[in-house]
Amino acid sequence: MVAVAQHPNIELMTYSEVVKVTGYIGNFTATIKKKAKYVDWDLCTGCGTCWEKCPSKKIKDEFEMDMANRTAIHKLFPQAVPGKPRIDAANCTKLTSGKCGICEKLCPTKAIRFDDKDELVDVEVGAMVMATGYDLIDWQNSYGEYGYGKYPDVITSLQFERLVSAGGPTTGKIKRPSDGKEPKKVAFIKCVGSRDDSKGKSYCSRACCMYTAKHAYQVKDKIPGSEAYVFYMDVRTGGKNYEEFYQRSLNAGAKYIRGRVSKIYPRGDKLILKSEDTLLGRPMEFEADLVVLATAMVPAQNSLQLAKMIGFSVDKDGWYQEAHPKLQPVETFAAGVYLAGSCQGPKDIPDSVAQASAAAVKVCGLFSKTRMAVEPMTSEVDISKCSGCQLCVPICPYSAISMKEIQERGGHGHGPFTRQVAEVNSSLCQGCGACLPACRTAALNLKGFTDEQLVAEVDSLCL
Amino acid sequence: MKKRVGVFVCQCGTNIEANVDTEKVAEYARNLPGVVYSTTYKYMCSDPGQEMIRNAVKEQQLQQVVVASCSPRMHENTFRRAVEAGGLNGYLFEMVNIREQDSWVHHDRGEATRKAMDLVRMGVMKVLKNKPLNISTIPITKKALVVGGGIAGMQTALDIAEAGHPVILVEKEASIGGKMTQIDKTFPTMDCAA
Numbered sequence A: 001m002v003a004v005a006q007h008p009n010i011e012l013m014t015y016s017e018v019v020k021v022t023g024y025i026g027n028f029t030a031t032i033k034k035k036a037k038y039v040d041w042d043l044c045t046g047c048g049t050c051w052e053k054c055p056s057k058k059i060k061d062e063f064e065m066d067m068a069n070r071t072a073i074h075k076l077f078p079q080a081v082p083g084k085p086r087i088d089a090a091n092c093t094k095l096t097s098g099k100c101g102i103c104e105k106l107c108p109t110k111a112i113r114f115d116d117k118d119e120l121v122d123v124e125v126g127a128m129v130m131a132t133g134y135d136l137i138d139w140q141n142s143y144g145e146y147g148y149g150k151y152p153d154v155i156t157s158l159q160f161e162r163l164v165s166a167g168g169p170t171t172g173k174i175k176r177p178s179d180g181k182e183p184k185k186v187a188f189i190k191c192v193g194s195r196d197d198s199k200g201k202s203y204c205s206r207a208c209c210m211y212t213a214k215h216a217y218q219v220k221d222k223i224p225g226s227e228a229y230v231f232y233m234d235v236r237t238g239g240k241n242y243e244e245f246y247q248r249s250l251n252a253g254a255k256y257i258r259g260r261v262s263k264i265y266p267r268g269d270k271l272i273l274k275s276e277d278t279l280l281g282r283p284m285e286f287e288a289d290l291v292v293l294a295t296a297m298v299p300a301q302n303s304l305q306l307a308k309m310i311g312f313s314v315d316k317d318g319w320y321q322e323a324h325p326k327l328q329p330v331e332t333f334a335a336g337v338y339l340a341g342s343c344q345g346p347k348d349i350p351d352s353v354a355q356a357s358a359a360a361v362k363v364c365g366l367f368s369k370t371r372m373a374v375e376p377m378t379s380e381v382d383i384s385k386c387s388g389c390q391l392c393v394p395i396c397p398y399s400a401i402s403m404k405e406i407q408e409r410g411g412h413g414h415g416p417f418t419r420q421v422a423e424v425n426s427s428l429c430q431g432c433g434a435c436l437p438a439c440r441t442a443a444l445n446l447k448g449f450t451d452e453q454l455v456a457e458v459d460s461l462c463l
Numbered sequence B: 001m002k003k004r005v006g007v008f009v010c011q012c013g014t015n016i017e018a019n020v021d022t023e024k025v026a027e028y029a030r031n032l033p034g035v036v037y038s039t040t041y042k043y044m045c046s047d048p049g050q051e052m053i054r055n056a057v058k059e060q061q062l063q064q065v066v067v068a069s070c071s072p073r074m075h076e077n078t079f080r081r082a083v084e085a086g087g088l089n090g091y092l093f094e095m096v097n098i099r100e101q102d103s104w105v106h107h108d109r110g111e112a113t114r115k116a117m118d119l120v121r122m123g124v125m126k127v128l129k130n131k132p133l134n135i136s137t138i139p140i141t142k143k144a145l146v147v148g149g150g151i152a153g154m155q156t157a158l159d160i161a162e163a164g165h166p167v168i169l170v171e172k173e174a175s176i177g178g179k180m181t182q183i184d185k186t187f188p189t190m191d192c193a194a
Helices: A002-006 A049-053 A093-097 A102-106 A157-164 A208-222 A242-251 A303-310 A349-367 A451-462 B022-030 B047-059 B072-085 B099-103 B109-127 B151-162 B178-182
Strands: A010-013 A016-024 A027-034 A119-125 A127-130 A134-136 A154-156 A185-192 A227-232 A255-258 A263-267 A270-277 A282-288 A290-295 A297-299 A337-339 A371-374 A379-381 A401-408 A417-424 A444-446 B005-010 B035-041 B064-069 B093-097 B136-139 B144-147 B167-170
Touching (some): A119 B144, A127 A303, A127 A349, A157 A208, A157 A290, A208 A227, A208 A290, A255 A270, A270 A290, A337 A349, A451 B109, B005 B022, B005 B047, B022 B035, B022 B109, B035 B047, B047 B064, B047 B072, B072 B093, B093 B109, B144 B151, B151 B178
Parallel strands (some): A127 B144, A185 A227, A185 A290, A227 A255, B064 B093
Antiparallel strands (some): A263 A270, A270 A282, A379 A444, A401 A417
């Protein structure tokens, strides 16, 4: 992270979003919204006076998966890069009611800006890499058998990560969210939302088998005399040193039970899991202090809108579609737009890094030339035939067709006049031919596949 | 434009030859309008095969070329380059698929051969209407935009930046790092994520 911030060739735009992209490979214009932070980061030194003194201290900390509180002016997490705070406008007393303003009074560099506004900036770039990542499935709304999220001691793997992290809300001590007690018996349920056609996703989220093996190991390692049980459908450890890692968890004493948990309900301060041990062929009831759900990865929020806006496709689950599953895994169908990491499909860290470097190489390959060749088999408009009906414009999947105004000399008693005709941007056109059937006056032709050529072919077969 | 078509029928080892009588197809092609030269070869995509096309374009002063072989997805560029090497515009060339769309999917050699003739005739009629096309070029802005500052976005940005190109890294949260910063230790080496 620090290496990124320090690199002279990298310009960081955090708390920002891409809102508009126009142009084509080699020549994109992206509009980026720099969201209001209410802090001038050029002046801020990140000293921390503001968030220490902020009186709005009871806001759920999203970074800690709501298991701790934060202030309204806050840094995302202690090692944040850049290490500067922003004000959460919805929860700031000054911004909601006009009172307070303590941070402004105390800031030694006078960096607080309550009048800060969202700002739009345009940047010119030649290539784009999408690395929008994943979110976790909203299991509370679909998994009633696990309590719809109403049992505090049924948590997700990402919550467990925060509990076990030295920088987390419990400074690395595994504690139950309900009463803060150390759990002795921890149950892990894999494939919550993954490989579940009825309520979740049909795909495997790929990382869960491994991180659950890690979590089970961490329970055994951190809590003396503890028990870790993993309920699984399959154990998938395809990866270098992965199977060995899983064996290490088994050797540490993690118990694996093949079966899906059908129900969780509380009994006293314990949670009862109803399941089946499918290897023994017996139903079972299991008592646990803490239950950890390995929830499915899903495409990041708003990733679909981003794909639509830029103009590339997504697959049936909303993951960004690669141009070819084997031979073009980092390209999209939009030239100059590449994919990195789990926006393309569930991935663990080693695979994300490998794909990220692959995407970088594609960009560098493009940038190794000053100009690039464009395939000449593109659509062209015969403006003498074009009626300006505009039917072709929305049909083009690459937004390559626009309308332009031309001057006509007139005649037959009419003076000069202007009219609209279609224009094809040959850099954007991929030669797919989708526009041709839409053209009622046959003004559009695909070079290399003109009507004349195709008719000659058909004639030779039929006449 | 002068009509001097050359037709090259590939045998693809036995992939095509087993079900298509390529000699018969080549002989048939010779009598099509505009065709001045036709031949067969075991592997048209091999170096000697490409040389055959190159030399024929020069020696026979071919103005149009038809190659009857596999799918254009496989070797269209190979043959287009061979045609260009002979001194002809690469788009005065048509590829006819007599493998995936003929020899591989039919069993009757006589019928498949007849279909190959039909396909070659279509290719010749089309190529006679082909016009030379020119590859245009567009400028490239050597600056990249990376959307998302998680582990993948950071790695991409670093690699591009290290190669000497400017990068803009856009992240929706106030810090880069993404989900990885929430993770404690990472498998299989158990090293720190943040």
